[in-house]
Amino acid sequence: MKLKNPPVNSLSLEMLTELVINLEKLENDKAVRGLVLTSEYPGIFSAGLDLMEMCGRNPAHYAEYWKALQEFWLKLYQSSLVVVAAINGASPAGGCLMSLICDYRILADNPKYTIGLNETLLGIVAPFWFKDTMVNTIGHRASERALQLGLLFPPAEALQVGLVDQVVPEDKLQSTALSVMAQWLAIPDHARQLTKTMMRKPTVDHLVKQRDADIQNFVSFVSRDSIQKSLQMYLQKLRQKKS
Numbered sequence: 001m002k003l004k005n006p007p008v009n010s011l012s013l014e015m016l017t018e019l020v021i022n023l024e025k026l027e028n029d030k031a032v033r034g035l036v037l038t039s040e041y042p043g044i045f046s047a048g049l050d051l052m053e054m055c056g057r058n059p060a061h062y063a064e065y066w067k068a069l070q071e072f073w074l075k076l077y078q079s080s081l082v083v084v085a086a087i088n089g090a091s092p093a094g095g096c097l098m099s100l101i102c103d104y105r106i107l108a109d110n111p112k113y114t115i116g117l118n119e120t121l122l123g124i125v126a127p128f129w130f131k132d133t134m135v136n137t138i139g140h141r142a143s144e145r146a147l148q149l150g151l152l153f154p155p156a157e158a159l160q161v162g163l164v165d166q167v168v169p170e171d172k173l174q175s176t177a178l179s180v181m182a183q184w185l186a187i188p189d190h191a192r193q194l195t196k197t198m199m200r201k202p203t204v205d206h207l208v209k210q211r212d213a214d215i216q217n218f219v220s221f222v223s224r225d226s227i228q229k230s231l232q233m234y235l236q237k238l239r240q241k242k243s
């Protein structure tokens with residue numbers, strides 16, 4: 001599956017909805033057992049959540065957007081398919097989250113392709129289920145440091161901390177993803193799927209139990225004037241970077 005939402009594959013409401021629909025279609029197709037997630041645009045895997053969905057909108061929109069994000073996370077994290085992320089570009093914040101909920105992550109070796117949960121750099125906070133997903137991958141201490149500092153790791157560091165499973169030359173990314181897929185598909189589906197469910201259930205339950213409260217928390221947080229100002233300033237900085 002190629003992510004395709006120009007210019008930076010930000011996770012807009014429309015994009016999240018489409019991703020969930022496509023995942024459902026693939027899961028219902030008995031001929032499909034695995035999925036390689038990559039970007040149509042080498043250089044950018046995903047810029048994360050679409051900042052335009054979080055700026056200057058009304059509370060009902062924020063609630064709808066957050067619910068769609070939760071839906072996407074729940075769908076991909078619990079997918080019965082083998083999901084391999086072939087990360088062919090920068091992968092900040094929500095882009096990193098999307099990679100973390102796959103079963104295996106391969107990052108192309110390019111110093112510009114940084115990955116991490118950098119929310120604090122925007123003056124916002126990664127929600128508990130982003131944090132849980134990261135802790136499950138790299139452990140508590142490394143997550144605490146990475147989350148507080150909003151670290152974006154270049155490939156060698158991402159590999160060292162365990163944020164990705166492999167770093168390969170850019171021209172080997174797709175072939176490596178296919179051989180990793182073959183290795184995972186050699187395991188009987190039912191045994192692998194039950195094991196995945198067992199490993200992920202506590203994290204899933206944590207969010208499921210608090211879905212409504214989490215939406216309310218997001219809506220009130222993002223509606224604050226101070227948060228709106230921080231997000232606007234961050235967007236402005238992104239725009240000024242060009243000039």
Ligand SMILES: CC/C=C\CCC/C=C/C(=O)SCCNC(=O)CCNC(=O)[C@H](O)C(C)(C)COP(=O)(O)OP(=O)(O)OC[C@H]1O[C@@H](n2cnc3c(N)ncnc32)[C@H](O)[C@@H]1OP(=O)(O)O
Pocket residue numbers: 007008010044046047048049050051052090092093094095118119122124125126127217218221222235238239241242
């Ligand atoms: C209680 C809980 C509360 C809140 C929790 C919220 C959790 C949030 C999670 C997130 O994911 S927030 C998003 C974080 N994302 C980022 O910090 C990435 C920002 N973008 C970049 O760093 C770069 O754009 C890039 C992805 C590295 C690509 O760089 P490049 O130089 O190729 O492109 P450029 O920066 O010129 O961007 C092109 C164009 O796209 C706009 N843009 C970029 N990122 C986003 C985004 N996330 N959402 C919306 N729009 C984005 C950028 O402004 C440019 O627009 P322009 O052409 O109109 O200037």
